[in-house]
Amino acid sequence: MSDTPWHKKLLGGFKRTSDKLGENLTGLFTKSALDDQTLDEIEEALIMSDLGPAMAARVRAKLADGRFDKGIDEAGVRALVAEEIEQVLAPVAKPLEVEAFPRPQVILVIGVNGSGKTTTIAKLAHLFIEQDYGVMLAAGDTFRAAAIGQLKVWAERLGVPIVSGAEGGDSAGIVFEAVKQATETGIDVLIVDTAGRLQNKRELMDELAKIRRVLGRLNPASPHDVVLVLDATTGQNALSQIEVFKEVAGVTGLVMTKLDGTARGGVLVAAAEKFGLPIHAIGVGETIEDLRPFDAKEVADVIAGSNR
Numbered sequence: 001m002s003d004t005p006w007h008k009k010l011l012g013g014f015k016r017t018s019d020k021l022g023e024n025l026t027g028l029f030t031k032s033a034l035d036d037q038t039l040d041e042i043e044e045a046l047i048m049s050d051l052g053p054a055m056a057a058r059v060r061a062k063l064a065d066g067r068f069d070k071g072i073d074e075a076g077v078r079a080l081v082a083e084e085i086e087q088v089l090a091p092v093a094k095p096l097e098v099e100a101f102p103r104p105q106v107i108l109v110i111g112v113n114g115s116g117k118t119t120t121i122a123k124l125a126h127l128f129i130e131q132d133y134g135v136m137l138a139a140g141d142t143f144r145a146a147a148i149g150q151l152k153v154w155a156e157r158l159g160v161p162i163v164s165g166a167e168g169g170d171s172a173g174i175v176f177e178a179v180k181q182a183t184e185t186g187i188d189v190l191i192v193d194t195a196g197r198l199q200n201k202r203e204l205m206d207e208l209a210k211i212r213r214v215l216g217r218l219n220p221a222s223p224h225d226v227v228l229v230l231d232a233t234t235g236q237n238a239l240s241q242i243e244v245f246k247e248v249a250g251v252t253g254l255v256m257t258k259l260d261g262t263a264r265g266g267v268l269v270a271a272a273e274k275f276g277l278p279i280h281a282i283g284v285g286e287t288i289e290d291l292r293p294f295d296a297k298e299v300a301d302v303i304a305g306s307n308r
């Protein structure tokens, strides 16, 4: 197993999730043989750990198949859980690639207020800058002055240009201006912040639809990515947010944040299983380095606490 700084972050980030899974499973391994009751309890422990009912049922079936009436060991169960998690995460672990021609590639970032959207935009920008791409930000969330201000601070820190307007301004207009400037100055990636008011679904839908119309007129392939930012600490609620945003905005991929502050990191797996949407990156902390594309096996082992 690797001991890179990122791996240490992952271990720390998922610690509470992995501890909770451990707690939920504790006591089950003292039984001498695997019987129906223990299988039920293992299934329940996995559901309680937010991993989702489908995965819980599969692990139960596999254990029942191979281990019934035999002794069970904790490492064996953890290894099986890790294997199942890896199989769910491997097909969806896809970093955001910059490949659009003509440039710029336009990434709309959506999500409810407080999900970590602004921070995620800064972290994604940082990842692209590291790969030598030219990045621009657009402050399309004009609903709150604080959101515009926060994005400006990040742009300055990162040393990237930003297009913004006044509070209450027309976000589609700002996005139009940003694409124009990005095209003129040869920017590779334009990352657009958007408002996240789920309280008024109609307004949100209209606003996002208008941004999409403006972008589509400039380049029919744009927006190239619509990335939904989810806060892992909201647990199962993150799953209903995916449903709603798929409906109002169309979602091409997910970023899950705050996996470090929660015992509910299993919801990453439940989201992957239920929706099959690409998961571009995960956030395990507040600094700019704390968002990275991930390796399915590494994350699976960390969540399950397995050293397979």
Ligand SMILES: Nc1nc2c(ncn2[C@@H]2O[C@H](COP(=O)(O)OP(=O)(O)OP(=O)(O)O)[C@@H](O)[C@H]2O)c(=O)[nH]1
Residues within 6 Å of the ligand: 111, 112, 113, 114, 115, 116, 117, 118, 119, 120, 147, 150, 196, 257, 258, 259, 260, 261, 282, 283, 284, 285, 286, 290
């Ligand atoms: N622990 C931790 N905190 C995070 C992570 N990502 C974001 N945060 C914090 O979550 C808080 C909200 O993040 P923002 O980026 O402001 O969220 P937002 O969705 O833009 O929220 P609004 O500005 O209210 O729309 C901030 O204090 C961030 O530092 C993460 O991966 N881990």
